[in-house]
Amino acid sequence: MAKSTAIERWDVAVVGAGLSGMYQLLKLRQLGFKARVYEAGGDVGGTWYWNRYPGCRFDSESWSYGFSFSPEVLKEWNWAEHFSSQPENLRYCQFLADKFDLRRDITFNARVKSASWDEAAGEWEVMFEDGKRARSRFLITAIGPLSAPTMPNIPGANDFKGECYHTGLWPQHEVTFAGKRVAVIGTGASGVQAITEIAKTVGHLTVFQRTPNWCTPLRNSRISPEEMEKIRARYDDIFRRCRETWGCFIHTADQRNAMDLTPEEREAVFEELYNQPGFSFWQGNFRDALIDKAANDEMTRFVVKKIRARVKDQKIADKLIPTNHGYGTRRVPLESGYYEVYNQPNVRLVDLRETPIERITAKGVKTSDAEYEFDMIIFATGFDAITGAFDRIDIRGVGGRKLKDKWADGPHTYLGLNIAGFPNFLTLVGPHNAATFCNIPRCIEQNVDFVGDMLVYMRDKGLKRLEATAEAEDEWTAHVYDTGSKLLAMQVDSWITGVNKNVAGRQKRTFMAYAGGAPKYRQKCEEVVAGGYEGFALH
Structure with missing residues (x-):
């Protein structure tokens, strides 16, 4: 039987079924949008699905990490440890998916190859590695800041004949170490x-x-x-x-x-x-x-x-x-x-x-x-942090411009949520977003609520297109660098400053996060809303 070439169509397509993708899906469903989540893995969980390596666990207090939006979830879920381990964290994600019946709106094993803005149609076309396609008015990435594993630049990396694993791509089967000679490369x-x-x-x-x-x-x-x-x-x-x-x-x-x-x-x-x-x-x-x-x-x-x-x-x-x-x-x-x-x-x-x-x-x-x-x-060689997951998708905005090219000298965003020249494209936990320096679920909730409210505002006013103005993007990016300049971290090579010795072109210091703090970020977002989504061109 020939493979179906039908194109799926949605109001909103979301890439990633980790915590941000799951909450975004739930919010969109509650607001009445026709939405679909596409996930590269075989189940929900994002970080907690892929990172199964021994010892993987929270560094945030578990009870401060879990979502706060549902009184029922807070009542029903019991944390076993103050800093819970990956198996429990994955169970928590699966519990949320079961509780809100999220999987019926998620396509698993769907890795996105490209996403292109169609100016004439006013929508995004998403292409998957298996050749399938989807179209949507809005495209939201929920791909996480640490989700693009990197291998070191070492000759012969594929020559080893023994067992070989990356911590960020750990297998689901049991791995044992007793009696074995084991090497770990990396101490992040x-x-x-x-x-x-x-x-x-x-x-x-x-x-x-x-x-x-x-x-x-x-x-x-x-x-x-x-x-x-x-x-x-x-x-x-x-x-x-x-x-x-x-x-x-x-x-x-x-x-x-x-x-x-x-x-x-x-x-x-x-x-x-x-x-x-x-x-x-x-x-x-x-x-x-x-x-x-x-x-x-x-x-x-x-x-x-x-x-x-x-x-x-x-x-x-x-x-x-x-x-x-x-x-x-x-x-x-x-x-x-x-x-x-x-x-x-x-x-x-x-x-x-x-x-x-x-x-x-x-x-x-x-x-x-x-x-x-x-x-x-x-x-244990880490990730191409924050922008790496974007770079692995061929994302093209107005006029076919590649996002990777626009960000060649570091990210340029408005609120870490949208990019000038990339209409109807929203980036949860993106670069220059408070969430990149955050106890992430706390900032995920703010990001998702902001995006949901903006889409409702547009629907109520009959608007079809949103895009950050170049001026707003320039001002926000300058503000991000200004707040970051006060930190000693800006004088250090790290994933926060965009340096990764395992990735070509990642040797120049930029700034990937937002150092003004979550309260100031939240205040800025509230001012943007109060100004009728000031800084966005809405049509």
């Missing part, structure tokens, strides 16, 4: 989590580290049924606090300046925060700790002391301590025994700054001074 957030878990059962583990990261303790714990009931009774206060804080975490900065205190007073604050769970030490530290180098140096010195106390061999500690950036100027991996792993006799650390990898071989890894044989290689 996923690497730190995976290394800690793999070390518990591995035969021998070799960690290849190119750039060490600052890590501080997660301090996770179980949630008893009694504690869950107390958390449930505090949800209103929890979500209110999240709305008030810069990153929508429960943590907020100490309003004092670090250097205004005596050394003894500073040390006492550092010690107290270090011993609290989650991002307390990073997000709850002195107000100037991430913008004033002297304050940051003090915080960094404290963390150095903690690392040295946990690693027995100080030569190994030297390799694990970053020297090219201060604490918190990159997103901080939280850990549960990571540094102690290097005290194990069956764990070896290879510093790639001293002995770089020359190639992957059929048997293992060859560096400049040795060749190592392995049964398994794990690439």
Whole structure:
């Protein structure tokens, strides 16, 4: 039988069935729009569907991460841990899909190849890798900031004959490490989590580290049924606090300046925060700790002391301590025994700054001074962050202009939600959006509600087309860079500043996030609405 060539038609097509895509679908359905979600994976979950690697879990408090929009969901769902693991997080996503019967409006195993604006028809045409097509008045991306896995630029990456995995594309079948010689390449957030878990059962583990990261303790714990009931009774206060804080975490900065205190007073604050769970030490530290180098140096010195106390061999500690950036100027991996792993006799650390990898071989890894044989290689080499998932789709706006070309020197957006020259194209959790520096579901809810309200406004007024003006885009992008310029993070190569050594063309610093904070972002969006969607040309 010949394959159907019929084109599906919708009011709104949504790409991605992670948390943002699921909530957007629910909102569109409630508002009366005919919508369809297209998902590359085999089920809902996004990040929590793909990232099944050992040790994968939240770094936000679970009870501050879950959606707040449904009293029923808050009443029915029980979190098992303060920082829950990937299996539970995926179950949560599946619970939401079941609760709201979302799967009936989702097409799975549908990876988008291209999306093109048809000016004459005033709609988007979406092409999938299997050749099928869909058309819609509006196109919304819900593809996530960390969803485009990258492999390192190492010759022979496909030559290895043993087991080989990327943390961001972990298989659904069980992977065991007992008795095996395992290599992990990469020590970012996923690497730190995976290394800690793999070390518990591995035969021998070799960690290849190119750039060490600052890590501080997660301090996770179980949630008893009694504690869950107390958390449930505090949800209103929890979500209110999240709305008030810069990153929508429960943590907020100490309003004092670090250097205004005596050394003894500073040390006492550092010690107290270090011993609290989650991002307390990073997000709850002195107000100037991430913008004033002297304050940051003090915080960094404290963390150095903690690392040295946990690693027995100080030569190994030297390799694990970053020297090219201060604490918190990159997103901080939280850990549960990571540094102690290097005290194990069956764990070896290879510093790639001293002995770089020359190639992957059929048997293992060859560096400049040795060749190592392995049964398994794990690439914890992260993602082409924020814009990478956009780049992997051939997105073309007015006149066939490629989004990738427009963003060649860094993103240009209005509110991180739309791009001049790309009508009716909306980017949830996109670049220059508060959600890229956020406890994401808190910002997802704001993004989705804003988009839903705007589409209703247009429908009620008989409008068919929205597009950011060039002036509004320029002003917002300039504002994004201005707020970012105050951060020490802007002086550091990281995915936040658009630098990725594994991706061609990602060597120049830009700025991918929004550093003004979620409350200011929300206020700006409210002003835009009050002005009749000021900054958008609506027709």
